[in-house]
Amino acid sequence: EIVMTQSPATLSVSPGERATLSCRASQSVSSNLAWYQQKPGQAPRLLIYGASTRATGIPARFSGSGSGTEFTLTISSLQSEDFAVYYCQQYNRGYTFGQGTKLEIK
């Protein structure tokens, strides 16, 4: 099983600043990686697929990068609605999620 490890577990950032979230795979997943946002009491929402392609309706301040085993989700200028938990997911072999990064207001 491919293990996905996200860091940090919690990230404190001020509104308007940049946030950088990391995701590492235990083996190469090529570009078969997605990012999701989840707010309390809600279902996850797809942000990024193919490591760097924004899903429909996702603002341009969200960007994804990386390939192989190292991936990054960057939110360029945090808005109040961006504070949430973020998960990465690989779909190169089966499906596995990272444990999540909680993005909180500093």
Add this chain to the structure above:
Amino acid sequence: EVQLVESGGGLVQPGGSLRLSCAASGFTFSSYEMNWVRQAPGKGLEWVSYISSSGSTIYYADSVKGRFTISRDNAKNSLYLQMNSLRAEDTAVYYCARGRTSLGYWGQGTLVTVSS
């Protein structure tokens, strides 16, 4: 508008069974692969099972293999998860989600609680 609505959750005793349903609308259900993903209280996401658009290809997470059965009825635009031999660690919100790779649409989830 794509809609996925889960139902069938509830409280069940350890060793018991439950059948979850997911009603799909707003898209051609028979053309899309579907999944079940669960989330234990306060925990992260765990993929549970996948079924191809025709139902001919099915995968399960090791944690549920042999106990859970995924199925679909394309005529009824519905996805199912039959859960048998339930354990306390199966307690979670269960989501149905559309997709073969990334999961672009999710339902609101249904809570399954396994407890005596």
